[in-house]
Amino acid sequence: STTTPVVQVQYIEYKWQQPRRHVLHHAAKHILSVRRLTRSCVVSLIHRYPKCPDPKRALGLIAHTDSGFFTFVLQSLVPGLQLFRHGPDRWVTVPAVPGAMVVNVGDLFQILTNGRFHSVYHRAVVNRDSDRISLGYFLGPPAHVKVAPLREALAGTPAAYRAVTWPEYMGVRKKAFTTGASALKMVAISTDNDAANHTDDLISS
Numbered sequence: 527s528t529t530t531p532v533v534q535v536q537y538i539e540y541k542w543q544q545p546r547r548h549v550l551h552h553a554a555k556h557i558l559s560v561r562r563l564t565r566s567c568v569v570s571l572i573h574r575y576p577k578c579p580d581p582k583r584a585l586g587l588i589a590h591t592d593s594g595f596f597t598f599v600l601q602s603l604v605p606g607l608q609l610f611r612h613g614p615d616r617w618v619t620v621p622a623v624p625g626a627m628v629v630n631v632g633d634l635f636q637i638l639t640n641g642r643f644h645s646v647y648h649r650a651v652v653n654r655d656s657d658r659i660s661l662g663y664f665l666g667p668p669a670h671v672k673v674a675p676l677r678e679a680l681a682g683t684p685a686a687y688r689a690v691t692w693p694e695y696m697g698v699r700k701k702a703f704t705t706g707a708s709a710l711k712m713v714a715i716s717t718d719n720d721a722a723n724h725t726d727d728l729i730s731s
């Protein structure tokens with residue numbers, strides 16, 4: 527039998543301005559209400575990265591953003607997940623904390639929050655001495671659900687993205703991958719929108 531879990535949204539980053547907390551709250555409520563209406567929409571992947579004698583010359587997983595709402599990553603005790611940070615531009619290794627899950631924001635969450643939350647550009651590097659294993663749980667909407675910027679995220683500003691389903695967006699990403707374009711920009715409504723251009727900046731840098 528199934529029970530409805532009691533979910534509490536906790537704000538880890540207290541420095542966030544009130545409008546952003548408000549958007550996070552509504553986005554979380556929205557995702558939970560979509561989940562309640564439908565069956566599971568979690569995809570899981572297990573990665574195994576064999577040890578590599580010359581890690582500088584190989585990459586475990588090419589730099590990318592994830593497509594769904596969130597990705598939950600469990601790493602083995604060998605770190606390898608890296609996030610791209612600006613100012614100065616650099617790759618930051620996420621420490622492998624036993625029992626800890628890393629939560630990455632994905633492209634559809636950026637669309638849902640009209641760019642108030644940015645999907646994280648990340649990659650996986652390999653280790654010289656040890657194999658590495660990671661588990662990824664990709665949370666997104668069921669295939670038929672259109673994702674569009676939430677009214678609460680707009681607050682008087684125009685929508686930066688058109689509505690897309692997860693499979694539609696995967697199709698756009700596939701096209702973007704072959705042409706070197708940005709998938710988020712391809713579903714953006716206005717090209718002079720900062721939020722929509724954000725990922726482009728990352729990819730070109």
Ligand SMILES: O=C(O)CCC(=O)C(=O)O
Nearest residue numbers: 573592599607650660662
């Ligand atoms: O291996 C990792 O830590 C990252 C995996 C990942 O980014 C992915 O599966 O999308």
Ligand SMILES: [Fe+2]
Nearest residue numbers: 590591592648
């Ligand atoms: Fe990823």
